[in-house]
Amino acid sequence: MKKVAIIGAGAAGLTASVILAREGVQVELFEQNSKNAKKILVSGNGHCNISNKNIDVSNYISDNPQFAEYALKRFGFKELEKFMNSLGLLLFCKEDGKCYPLSYEAKSVLSAFEETLANLDVKIFNGHRVESITKDKCFTLTCNDNEKRYGGYDALIVASGLKAAPQLGGNDDGLKFARSLGHTISEPYPSLVxxxxxxxxxxxxxxxxxxxxxxxxxxxxxxxxxxxxxxxxxxxxxxxxxxxxxxxxxxxxxxxxxxxxxxxxxxxxxxxxxxxxxxxxxxxxxxxxxxxxxxxxxxxxxxxxxxxxxxxxxxxxxxxxxxxxxxxxxxxxxxxxxxxxxxxGYKHAEVCGGGVNTNEIDAKSFESKKVKDLYFIGEVLDVTGERGGYNFQFAFASAHQCAKAVLNGFS
Structure with a gap:
């Protein structure tokens, strides 16, 4: 059985975990917070503006403006709705295109993910902040000030977000990992602030x-x-x-x-x-x-x-x-x-601009062009959406494309 580590139990990390585990991959999910997806829970004033029916690459800012287009076209709102339905979640959209869970409660989104992951036997290590990453034949993660080490991962997915909302766990760990593995960074900045x-x-x-x-x-x-x-x-x-x-x-x-x-x-x-x-x-x-x-x-x-x-x-x-x-x-x-x-400032920003340089990431698979079997998805990348569900949609789309690429690499 192939083994994959995912850093970050937010929208992107949870989605990739579900898709991989459904195909029999052993998934281990590392989350620094004691609870998962804190940003999902507070988004949309607790209602969770999960997506938008009017998705287009023009709704995003990046030093590489067309990078997100491939993923967004292959995993748009219709594909997201089908995926959410498979978790037991129904959606509804307002006239302005913003989409929400039918319950109009953000916690129902997290509950749907957590129930699905529990049924798939995905291991979630809460309170585990990854400090460093090394790769020999497989990836090894060191957590919590070198107290714990986990290894033997055939692939690693970094979905750790960026520095927005540090009170919810936002940080630049993903950028540190990227730098340590040879990547360059587009300087981060507060956005939607x-x-x-x-x-x-x-x-x-x-x-x-x-x-x-x-x-x-x-x-x-x-x-x-x-x-x-x-x-x-x-x-x-x-x-x-x-x-x-x-x-x-x-x-x-x-x-x-x-x-x-x-x-x-x-x-x-x-x-x-x-x-x-x-x-x-x-x-x-x-x-x-x-x-x-x-x-x-x-x-x-x-x-x-x-x-x-x-x-x-x-x-x-x-x-x-x-x-x-x-x-x-x-x-x-x-x-x-x-x-x-x-x-x-970052404390009051909804998202963070900048991130891992997308010229060094494959736009179809989200695999690093520098390190084989290393993937970056979601906000940690230099792709920032407008307000209105666009950032969540990119998180879901990038996770979908990444998970499919990982599976193809294992086949």
Whole structure:
């Protein structure tokens, strides 16, 4: 019987374990945490956005952009749904393409995997952090500060993730293993994460939430634009739209490039119509303060900051607010600029960009081009998906292709 070691009991590692064990391979799964798949359990606020019906390689960032295409085309949503059904799990999809377990509970995904693996007699070594890897004829793993050694593995699959969410076990062990075995690394960076700005008004705006459009500029060139929820914070800015553009911003910061955001905070409204309505309000309530007037159409904290930046007194009466001032306010709300100086860090990142250089990995099998029978799958690779189930889908697809390749190598 062939023997395979898998490092990491997350989405990728669990999937590869099931596929291999079903074909009679002896699988031993090593997980540093006392419990499996902690990221699955917290994903989607506990609901687990497991995939997306609209999968395409364009939804991913990598130094090798086409690397993920082969796996995603051969193991897309339909193939994933069939696989999940085989675990006893039903899925449903929302109108925006995001897919979830029918129970709408992340723990049902983990339960389905663990029940299947138990029935297949897969050994899971929880609380076992792999410290080093060596290979002679077979692979040998050393765990927990050289206290325990496990060997005789015909193949090794590294599915250990990266540095995002260290409180859930995120680390760069997989990169250390890759380096020790001759691989190069694309520098990791936090992704799907809030962004720090150098604005003096961060504290004043903290807690303000609007729906708008964000454009990210890198070295003054527009790179990406997206519409969605924007949340101002004490450190800068967050919200779903910010998470969506954070990949571009974070990678640019890693490369020491200048990053600036342009926020259209009234994208839901016609600026000309809004200006005209504001001018009419000035005539109807001429004695009201400008701050009171603006607070009727935008959050009061935002109104106060806009007036401060335009050097307009909050207490000024509405009757003194002229057309030029109103136009200036609208322009400010349509193009509110923030200079980004940092991300909110790995602790708050949903995923991690960068990883093992995919030019050194076979895109069909996920086998190392440098070490025979060594495989890398999931987040540890330099492939980062957008928010919305794309990262899980790549984890599942890469695990499927890898497991099939391992089986073919054993046949």
């Amino acid at each position: 809030g962004l720090h700005s150098d604005s003096e008004h961060n504290g004043m705006l903290s807690g303000v939430k609007v729906r708008g459009r964000i454009c990210v500029y890198v070295d003054r060139f527009k790179e990406k634009s997206i519409k969605g929820d924007i949340l101002f914070t004490a450190y800068g800015i967050s919200g779903l739209a910010v998470l969506d553009i954070s990949q571009t911003a974070s990678k640019a910061l890693l490369n020491h490039q200048e990053v600036e955001l342009s926020l259209d905070l009234i994208s839901e409204f016609n600026p000309q119509s809004l200006s005209a309505q504001l001018l009419q309000l000035c005539k109807k309530v001429p004695q009201h303060s400008v701050l009171s007037l603006l607070s009727g159409i935008i959050p009061s904290k935002l109104a106060a900051v806009v007036l401060k930046e335009m050097k307009i007194q909050e207490s000024m009466q509405a009757l003194h607010l002229n057309t030029k001032m109103i136009k200036g306010i609208m322009n400010k709300l349509q193009n509110y600029r923030l200079r980004i100086i940092d991300t909110h």
